[in-house]
Amino acid sequence: MSAEVADPAPPEPWTSPGAAAQRPPRLLLTLLGDYWWQRTEPLPSAAIVALLAEFGVSDSAARAALSRLTRNGLLVTSKIGRRTFSRLSSRAAGILDDGARRIFSFGAASQPWDGIWSLVAFSIPEDNRAARDALRKQLRWRGFAPLYDGLWVSPRDHAAEVIGYLKDLDITTGTAFRASSVPADGEIPARAWDLDGLRRRYECFIAFAGQLRDAAVAGRVPPTDALIARTRVMDEWRAFPALDPDLPAELLPGGWPRADAREMFIGCYDMLGPPAALRVRQIITRYSPELANRAAYHSSELKLSAAPVASAPDG
Numbered sequence: 001m002s003a004e005v006a007d008p009a010p011p012e013p014w015t016s017p018g019a020a021a022q023r024p025p026r027l028l029l030t031l032l033g034d035y036w037w038q039r040t041e042p043l044p045s046a047a048i049v050a051l052l053a054e055f056g057v058s059d060s061a062a063r064a065a066l067s068r069l070t071r072n073g074l075l076v077t078s079k080i081g082r083r084t085f086s087r088l089s090s091r092a093a094g095i096l097d098d099g100a101r102r103i104f105s106f107g108a109a110s111q112p113w114d115g116i117w118s119l120v121a122f123s124i125p126e127d128n129r130a131a132r133d134a135l136r137k138q139l140r141w142r143g144f145a146p147l148y149d150g151l152w153v154s155p156r157d158h159a160a161e162v163i164g165y166l167k168d169l170d171i172t173t174g175t176a177f178r179a180s181s182v183p184a185d186g187e188i189p190a191r192a193w194d195l196d197g198l199r200r201r202y203e204c205f206i207a208f209a210g211q212l213r214d215a216a217v218a219g220r221v222p223p224t225d226a227l228i229a230r231t232r233v234m235d236e237w238r239a240f241p242a243l244d245p246d247l248p249a250e251l252l253p254g255g256w257p258r259a260d261a262r263e264m265f266i267g268c269y270d271m272l273g274p275p276a277a278l279r280v281r282q283i284i285t286r287y288s289p290e291l292a293n294r295a296a297y298h299s300s301e302l303k304l305s306a307a308p309v310a311s312a313p314d315g
Helices: 018-022 024-035 045-053 059-071 090-105 126-141 159-168 187-192 195-217 223-237 258-271 273-285 300-305
Strands: 075-080 083-088 117-122 145-148 151-154 174-179
Touching: 018 024, 018 223, 024 045, 024 059, 024 090, 024 223, 024 273, 045 059, 045 083, 045 273, 059 075, 083 090, 090 300, 117 126, 117 159, 126 159, 145 187, 159 174, 195 223, 195 258, 223 258, 223 273, 258 273, 258 300
Parallel strands: none
Antiparallel strands: 075 083, 117 151, 117 174, 145 151
């Protein structure tokens, strides 16, 4: 009688890139921001395509992402012989630095509240949908949420910034102001934000990152998995600033999980940095050995500082 063959163990959840691979341009910028941060040397485009392939992105999709980012002024391409090289533009470097400061500072401390809300009221016709969508995107990024149709609210003092957004988007049928609230402040958060759904999302992230951290401590996350897992942790965490309004402590339900989720994010990001960077260097070595050792990971503390440096002109 032959021995029964055991079913293979299911893959660990962190071996899947999750939603990151569904947006190759964003994934490409994430990888350059994490492992080629503040470097001006161009990388062989073939190496970038190979990096994206680690996440299941096809060659055609990867090259389409390179083309799109170049057209949008976020990558600068050059050629040496038949080889094409790409690097971040100075504009892209600035965007990544600003994003890093926001992502890594989010949830670090609860700011005191002055009891005053920022409100944005606007009415934008359907034929100006692009401006309306752009405004809503900016508002969500700043922690606003719709209290009523056409009236958005935030507990933070962002009114002056929003007035700038309105001017930039040439929206004349909108205004921003600050005011106290009637009825009681406690009714506004539950009405404007889905705090129960946000709590569940935080709890799912904590469970996933906790499993990953324990596996990393036990040495069960090799470099190939570390690159995917670290990128997925970053991708999932950076969604929270747009979902969580960063409400003052006095407006939050008890036992709010944001601090625990941040701790898990920072722990995984820093712990997985060395093996993930090793995998990046292995891939770059295939195409440009002399550049491979310049790929590096950066701790959350360093990324939080995001100190600007002089960058090469985008000529």
